[in-house]
Amino acid sequence: MGLRETLDAVLGATRLPKSNLDKLFAISTASITMQSELDLKPAPAAGICFKPVESSRFDAAKNEIGELLRFSSKESGTTFRIETDEYRFIWVILTDPDFEDLVAGIHLVSLTLIEKGFGAYLLCAIFRFGNGKPVYWIYNFKQGRYYPFIPAADKTRDNASEFRIRSRMEKELPIENDVERWYPLWGIPL
Amino acid sequence: MVRWPHDLGLQIRMAGTLFLLALVYFVFIAVLAYIGVETLLLLVIVTIILLLQYFFSDKITLWSMGARQVSEQEEPHLYETLTRLCTIAGIPRPRLAIVDNNIPNAFATGRNQKNSVIAVTSGLRTMLNQEELEAVLAHELSHVRNRDVMVITLASFISTAAWFIFRSFLISGTGQLRGGRGGRQNLLFIIPLIAAAVWIISFLLIKALSRYREFAADRGSAVLTGQPSHLASALMKISGLMARVPTNDLRKVEGMNAFFIIPAISGSSIFNLFSTHPTVEQRLAALEQIEQELGRHGT
Numbered sequence: 001m002g003l004r005e006t007l008d009a010v011l012g013a014t015r016l017p018k019s020n021l022d023k024l025f026a027i028s029t030a031s032i033t034m035q036s037e038l039d040l041k042p043a044p045a046a047g048i049c050f051k052p053v054e055s056s057r058f059d060a061a062k063n064e065i066g067e068l069l070r071f072s073s074k075e076s077g078t079t080f081r082i083e084t085d086e087y088r089f090i091w092v093i094l095t096d097p098d099f100e101d102l103v104a105g106i107h108l109v110s111l112t113l114i115e116k117g118f119g120a121y122l123l124c125a126i127f128r129f130g131n132g133k134p135v136y137w138i139y140n141f142k143q144g145r146y147y148p149f150i151p152a153a154d155k156t157r158d159n160a161s162e163f164r165i166r167s168r169m170e171k172e173l174p175i176e177n178d179v180e181r182w183y184p185l186w187g188i189p190l
Numbered sequence: 191m192v193r194w195p196h197d198l199g200l201q202i203r204m205a206g207t208l209f210l211l212a213l214v215y216f217v218f219i220a221v222l223a224y225i226g227v228e229t230l231l232l233l234v235i236v237t238i239i240l241l242l243q244y245f246f247s248d249k250i251t252l253w254s255m256g257a258r259q260v261s262e263q264e265e266p267h268l269y270e271t272l273t274r275l276c277t278i279a280g281i282p283r284p285r286l287a288i289v290d291n292n293i294p295n296a297f298a299t300g301r302n303q304k305n306s307v308i309a310v311t312s313g314l315r316t317m318l319n320q321e322e323l324e325a326v327l328a329h330e331l332s333h334v335r336n337r338d339v340m341v342i343t344l345a346s347f348i349s350t351a352a353w354f355i356f357r358s359f360l361i362s363g364t365g366q367l368r369g370g371r372g373g374r375q376n377l378l379f380i381i382p383l384i385a386a387a388v389w390i391i392s393f394l395l396i397k398a399l400s401r402y403r404e405f406a407a408d409r410g411s412a413v414l415t416g417q418p419s420h421l422a423s424a425l426m427k428i429s430g431l432m433a434r435v436p437t438n439d440l441r442k443v444e445g446m447n448a449f450f451i452i453p454a455i456s457g458s459s460i461f462n463l464f465s466t467h468p469t470v471e472q473r474l475a476a477l478e479q480i481e482q483e484l485g486r487h488g489t
Contacts, residue, residue: 011201012336012406014413017280051278053416055484087271088321121416123274142280155266183273
């Protein structure tokens with residue numbers, strides 16, 4: 001714990017960590033290995049989740065995201081929809097058979113939020129693989145790391161497969177070391 | 191970079207209170223040293239008591255409040271709400287506990303982030319909607335993040351010692367604390383007076399400090415959720431109901447005094463939404479302020 005965090009804690013000041021986009025694109029190359037070695041094709045959809053903020057500037061940022069996506073969809077053909085989940089978080093779901101376009105779209109949304117000053121409220125980005133049972137790679141913006149999430153029946157998760165996929169992919173993808181941070185997300189809308 | 195409104199005034203008041211506490215403690219120790227009182231044994235005893243309380247605060251508090259720790263499978267919704275807040279705050283996730291009680295309340299306990307537990311009553315869950323529940327969890331999470339148990343325990347250290355000195359003089363005259371060699375024995379009689387004064391002053395300062403930390407946690411909740419109005423409506427709902435419920439039950443916490451023996455620090459491991467002093471009106475006014483700052487500057 002650094003001096004600044006200690007001082008912040010003692011004086012009760014809250015600072016939220018910044019979001020880190022550096023490693024987001026690592027999923028592009030990883031998707032090729034996922035397909036060739038694990039026979040897991042990327043699904044034609046990806047999502048990004050963030051927390052709404054009570055501010056007119058946030059509403060403006062959200063509108064801008066919609067406009068940017070509409071604009072870029074003319075070129076890429078990516079379609080999108082915006083949803084609010086049961087935790088009142090906002091999801092932007094992108095649909096496109098081209099995985100590169102999905103990654104670019106997720107990057108566009110996160111970058112816009114960061115530029116407008118709401119990067120701290122990014123929860124995660126999610127990429128889905130596999131046809132039947134979904135295999136998710138979740139990008140944690142605060143850690144700048146990915147982790148696998150494979151839900152099973154009744155809100156349990158397939159830990160064995162998650163560990164297996166980690167050991168296969170850890171050379172190509174920056175994976176969260178601390179397994180305790182592999183938080184599940186139930187009811188992912190993609 | 192997120193430019194969230196910082197309450198500089200609050201931080202200055204908090205730093206000022208801590209400084210005054212340190213000053214009072216310093217003067218107290220200087221006087222004891224001047225008179226030549228053997229304080230080593232006393233300090234060792236107080237240290238042990240505080241260490242015990244520090245390390246077992248989570249278990250003691252949970253046990254005395256009748257809180258039951260729950261697993262992720264038992265409370266998936268509550269856990270996921272907390273998980274999302276912790277992910278945004280970039281901190282490890284504390285455990286959750288439930289108190290089967292209809293009175294809406296919540297508290298946080300534990301010495302550091304990894305060993306912390308946040309407890310909510312069943313009444314709180316039924317009364318609040320998702321956003322309000324999240325705001326209350328964010329408030330408790332801010333207590334964890336700000337290490338309030340540690341700060342208050344440390345701040346209470348000499349205060350506790352002063353209380354012990356005062357007590358031992360009451361029980362046995364000047365008995366237990368013998369003057370050391372070369373001390374000024376003729377001044378021993380003023381020690382209980384000074385100890386009492388130190389205890390009272392530091393008690394008031396610690397109360398002020400914990401009020402400031404409540405405000406800081408409210409602000410932390412507003413920053414973390416990005417939505418100050420939901421904490422405000424949660425506070426209004428809870429206080430509105432509490433007005434109609436006999437307060438005796440809420441004061442159950444006071445029973446902790448007997449348990450901890452040491453009144454000045456008994457509250458330190460419990461950060462109840464309501465047992466510490468800022469009034470709901472004051473807290474709502476502070477949240478209103480944050481909302482206005484948000485409206486003016488955005489983030």
